[in-house]
Amino acid sequence: MTAPVTTRSSADLIRAEEPVLAHNYHPLPVVVARAEGTWVQDVEGRRYLDMLAGYSALNFGHRHPALIEAAHRQLDRLTLTSRAFHNDKLAEFAERLAELTGLDMVLPMNTGAEAVESGIKVARKWAYEVKGVPADQATIVVAAENFHGRTTTIVSFSTDETARAGFGPFTPGFRIVPYNDLAALEAAVDETTAAVLIEPIQGEAGVVIPDEGYLAGVRELTRRKGCLFIADEIQSGLGRTGRTLAVEHESVVPDVLLLGKALGGGIVPVSAVVARRDVLGVLRPGEHGSTFGGNPLAAAVGTAVVELLETGEYQRRAAELGVVLRGGLASLVGKGVVGFRARGLWAGVDIDPAIGTGREVSQQLMREGVLVKDTHGSTIRLAPPLTITGEELESALAALEKVLGS
Numbered sequence: 332m333t334a335p336v337t338t339r340s341s342a343d344l345i346r347a348e349e350p351v352l353a354h355n356y357h358p359l360p361v362v363v364a365r366a367e368g369t370w371v372q373d374v375e376g377r378r379y380l381d382m383l384a385g386y387s388a389l390n391f392g393h394r395h396p397a398l399i400e401a402a403h404r405q406l407d408r409l410t411l412t413s414r415a416f417h418n419d420k421l422a423e424f425a426e427r428l429a430e431l432t433g434l435d436m437v438l439p440m441n442t443g444a445e446a447v448e449s450g451i452k453v454a455r456k457w458a459y460e461v462k463g464v465p466a467d468q469a470t471i472v473v474a475a476e477n478f479h480g481r482t483t484t485i486v487s488f489s490t491d492e493t494a495r496a497g498f499g500p501f502t503p504g505f506r507i508v509p510y511n512d513l514a515a516l517e518a519a520v521d522e523t524t525a526a527v528l529i530e531p532i533q534g535e536a537g538v539v540i541p542d543e544g545y546l547a548g549v550r551e552l553t554r555r556k557g558c559l560f561i562a563d564e565i566q567s568g569l570g571r572t573g574r575t576l577a578v579e580h581e582s583v584v585p586d587v588l589l590l591g592k593a594l595g596g597g598i599v600p601v602s603a604v605v606a607r608r609d610v611l612g613v614l615r616p617g618e619h620g621s622t623f624g625g626n627p628l629a630a631a632v633g634t635a636v637v638e639l640l641e642t643g644e645y646q647r648r649a650a651e652l653g654v655v656l657r658g659g660l661a662s663l664v665g666k667g668v669v670g671f672r673a674r675g676l677w678a679g680v681d682i683d684p685a686i687g688t689g690r691e692v693s694q695q696l697m698r699e700g701v702l703v704k705d706t707h708g709s710t711i712r713l714a715p716p717l718t719i720t721g722e723e724l725e726s727a728l729a730a731l732e733k734v735l736g737s
Contacts, residue, residue: 339374340374340375341360341361341362341373341374341375344362344374345360345362357690359690359693359694359697359702359704360694360697361373361379361697361702362374366381366393366394367392367393367394368392368393368394368716368718369381369392369393369715369716369718369719369720369723370393371393371702377700378700379697379700379701379702380700380701380702380715380723380726380727381393381702381715381716382696382701382702382703382713382714382715382727383702383703383704383712383713383714383715384714384715384716385592385597386534386566386592386704386714387534387566387567387569387571387592387593387677387714388592388593388595388597389593389597389716390569390570390571390592390593390597390645390716390717391593391596391597391636391639391645391716391717391718392597392716392717392718392719393597393716394597395596395597395639395718397635397638397639398596398597398598398632398635398636398639399598400635401631401632401634401635402596402598402599402628402631402632404631405420405627405628405631405632406628408627409627409628410626410627410628411623411626411627411628412626412627413622413623413626414620414621414622414624414625418625418626418627418630419627420627420630420631420634421439421625421627421630423630423634424437424439424625424630424631424633424634424637425437425439427634427637427638427641428590428594428603428605428633428637429605431575431637431640431641432575432576432588432590432605433584434584434588434605434606434607435606435607435608435611436605436606436607436608436610436611436612437603437604437605437611438453438603438604438605438606438611438614438619438624439601439602439603439621439624439625439629439630439633440591440602440603440604440621440624441600441601441602441621441623441624441629442480442591442600442602443479443480443565443589443591443592443602444479444480444481444482444485445602445621445624446565446589446590446591446602446603446604447479447480447482447485447528447563447565447589448480448482448484448485449604449619450526450528450561450563450587450589450604451471451484451528452619453587453604453606453610453611453613453614453619454469454471454525454526454528454559454561454587454610455469455471455504455525456613456614456618457525457559457609457610457613458523458524458525458526458558460613461609461613462525462557462558464522464523464525465523468523469504469523469524469525470504470505470506470521470523470524470525471488471504471505471506471524471525471526471527471528472505472506472507472508472516472519472520472524472526472527472528473488473505473506473507473508473527473528473529474507474508474509474510474511474529474530474533475490475507475508475509475510476490476491476510476533476536476539477489477490477510477528477529477530477533477536478491478530478533478534478535478536479528479530479563479565481494483498483501483502484502486498486501487501487502487503487505488502488505488507490507491535506519510529510533510536510539510541511539511541511542511545513545513548513549513552516549516552517552520552520553520556520558524556524558525558525559526553526558526559526560526561526586526587527549527552527553527558527559527560527561528561528563529549529561529562529563530562530563530564530566530567531546531562531563531564531567531576531577531578531580532566532567532572532577532674532677534566534567534677534712535566535706536679536706536707537672537679537681537706537707537710537712538672538673538674538677538678538679538712539672539679540672540674543581544581545581546578546580546581546583547581547582547583549583550581550583550584550585553586559585559586559587559610560583560585560586560587561585561586561587561588561589562576562577562578562583562585562587562588562589563589564576564577564578564588564589564590565589565590565591565592565602566592567677568588568590568593569590569592569593569594569636569640570593570640570645570646570649570675570717571593571649571675571676571677571714571717572649572653572674572675572677573646573647573649573650573653573674573675573676574646574650574675575640575646576588577674580674586606586607586610587604587605587606587607587610588604588605588606589602589603589604590602590603590605591603593636594633594636595629595632595633595636596632596633596635596636598632599628599629599632600629601629601632601633601636603633645717645718648676648717648718649675649676649717650675652676652719652721652724653673653674653675653676653677655721655724655725656673656676656678656713656724656728657671657673657678659724659725659728660673660678660680660728663728663731663732663735666732666735666736667682667683667686667732667735667736668680668681668682668683668735669681669682669683673713676713676714676715676717676719677712677713677714678712678713678714679706679710679711679712679713680710680711680712680713680731681709681710682709682710682711682735683709683735684708684709686709686735687709688705688708688709689705689706689707689708689709689710689711690705692705692709692711692734692735693705693711695734695737696711696730696731696734699730699733699734700730701726701727701730701731713727715727
C-alpha cells in the first residue's frame with residue numbers, strides 16, 4: 332500500500348455522504364481507500380488490521396493474488412452475456428462447486444439474500460410437485476434470531492424488529508421456533524412443511540453455536556418427516572469455521588445449501604443454491620432467473636475461490652488459528668469479557684456492559700488500528716481473513732485487552 336489516493340479527508344468524505352446516501356448503515360468513522368491481505372488503509376494513510384473481513388466475504392483477504400489474476404484475465408475476455416446464452420466459464424464453476432459441496436446441481440445468483448429467496452422458491456416448488464403439498468399451503472420452519480437477509484420476504488420471518496418495523500404486510504408461510512431446540516422444531520413440522528431453513532451457526536445473532544448433535548438432529552428429523560433441510564452457510568461456509576462447511580462439524584449433508592459472500596472472493600457478488608438433483612430439478616425455463624447470475628466474470632472468480640478451498644489450506648488455517656483465538660479470548664474472560672462463542676476464525680465476544688456498548692468498543696479498537704463490528708448490545712464479532720498470521724491475530728487480541736483495560 333502506498334500514499335493516500337485523495338486530497339479529501341476522512342471527515343470531509345463522511346460529511347459528503349450524509350445528504351446523498353440512504354442511511355441504512357451506521358459505519359464506523361473510517362474511510363478505506365486501499366487494502367492488501369489482512370490490512371486496509373484509510374485516505375490519510377493510516378493502516379488497520381481487518382478483523383471483520385466484510386462479514387466473511389473476504390475470507391481470503393483483500394485482493395488475493397490468485398483471485399485478482401482470475402478477475403483480470405476474465406475482464407480482458409468477457410464479463411456478461413446474460414443467461415440468454417451460454418458462456419465458457421459457467422460449467423466448470425458449477426461442476427467444481429457441486430463436487431466441493433458433495434451435492435449435484437447449482438443455481439447461480441448474485442447476493443446472499445437472492446440465494447435465500449431462491450432457496451425458498453425451490454423448496455415450495457418441490458413441496459408442491461414432489462411432496463404433494465396442496466397448492467399455496469407450503470410452510471417453511473425457521474429459527475428465532477435468524478439472519479438470512481433483509482428483503483420483504485426474508486424480514487417476514489425475522490425476529491429482529493429493527494429489520495421488520497414499518498415494512499409490512501409480511502409474507503405468510505413461515506413458522507418460527509427457538510434455535511437449538513429439536514423438540515420445538517419437531518412440533519412445528521407437519522405435512523405442509525416444505526423445508527427447515529437454519530444457519531448452522533447464527534452469525535448476526537452473535538456467532539451462536541448450537542449444541543453438539545443439533546444439526547444431526549435437524550438432518551434426521553427432516554429426513555424422517557419428508558421435508559428439506561436448507562442450510563444457510565452464506566456467512567459460516569467456505570472455510571470460516573475450520574471446515575469447508577459448518578455442517579461438516581457434525582458430518583451432515585443438507586438437501587439444499589445456500590452460499591454467498593466468500594464465494595465472490597471479495598471481488599464480485601456471487602451466490603448459489605446448491606442442492607440435490609431432484610430438488611433443483613423442479614425448476615423449468617422462465618420460472619426463476621437473474622440477468623447477472625452465473626455471469627462469466629463471477630464464474631471465473633468463483634472457480635478460483637473453489638480452487639483455493641480444494642487445497643484444504645484455508646480450512647486448516649482457520650482450525651489452527653482458531654485455537655489461538657479461543658485461547659486469547661478465554662484469557663480475557665473476567666477481564667472485560669463476560670463470555671464468548673468461537674469456532675474456527677469466527678467469534679462473538681460479549682463485553683461487560685459497564686465497559687461500553689459493542690459500538691463503543693469497536694470505535695476504541697479502531698483507534699488502536701483494529702477494525703471489528705458490533706452486533707447486538709455489547710457484543711462484537713471477530714472474523715478476520717483466513718490469511719491472517721498468528722502474529723497479527725495476537726496483536727488484535729492484545730489491542731482488545733488494552734481497550735478493555737483502559
